[in-house]
Amino acid sequence: MDFLVSNFAEILFYILAGLAVLGSVGVITLKNPVHAALSLLGTFFIVAVLFVLQHAEFLAAVQVMVYAGGIMVLFLFVIMLVSVRDLKTQAAFLSPLVPVAVIGAILVGALIASAVLLGVFASGSGSAEALQMVDGEVLGNTEAVGMVLYTKYLVPFEVVSVVLLVAMIGAIVFGRKDRFIEEPEGEVGL
């Protein structure tokens, strides 16, 4: 019991990390897209908890609202709309797995090395106050994020709104029904 109390943060992290990796494995291995989407949803929630553990409370809320609330609903809608069960079934995975495995192994080795190296540079234990500071006063994470976002990062904020607008127009254009019919030579359509 003493061990549990004194090592609570470590135990919590390892449980959450294991669940996150499990969810990620589920996303890429489950055959049914609905099951994969639900696995991804679980991974999103666990990542949100990991955000809270690192004093990014505002981002945890955004993660739950935007990812779990918005993007997952979009995915599930599309899965139901295209009714994947009725489409012709083929093998879910590509057949030449060996080159993929070789590329993946090289990449993972390089990334592990860089992760360990980078982790040494940022070896501080971290402080919550720095993430809640507004004008030298400790208020809260949301206030601090808003202060930095609307002053220092105002121009990128405006630019990213244009990105969203373009994405919305693009999605509407892709989703239009008569787009592929009114081509002069209607055989391929693109």
Add this chain to the structure above:
Amino acid sequence: MITATHYLILSLMMFSLGLIGVMVRRNFITVLMSLELIFNAVNLNLIAFSFRLGDLSGQILAIFVITVAAAEAAIGLGLIIALTRLKDTVILDDANEMRG
């Protein structure tokens, strides 16, 4: 004590799994979900460094990443709808109009 390396290794595992999913799966919807996994791994990295270095810029960048991920999901799912309408499939190998 949980250091930045712990979070980096976890994010590395999620990133690699997402990348493997993008390379290996043939279902367009699952490929997009693997992409979301990659975005989440990147966000985890940004938040880990933001906390350790005491700098809010990492969190701001993570907000931008989430925005771009939402835009990407909307575009990708629109592409899935268009592909299903054109060829009645979500299998990427069947979209071979450009002989790729």
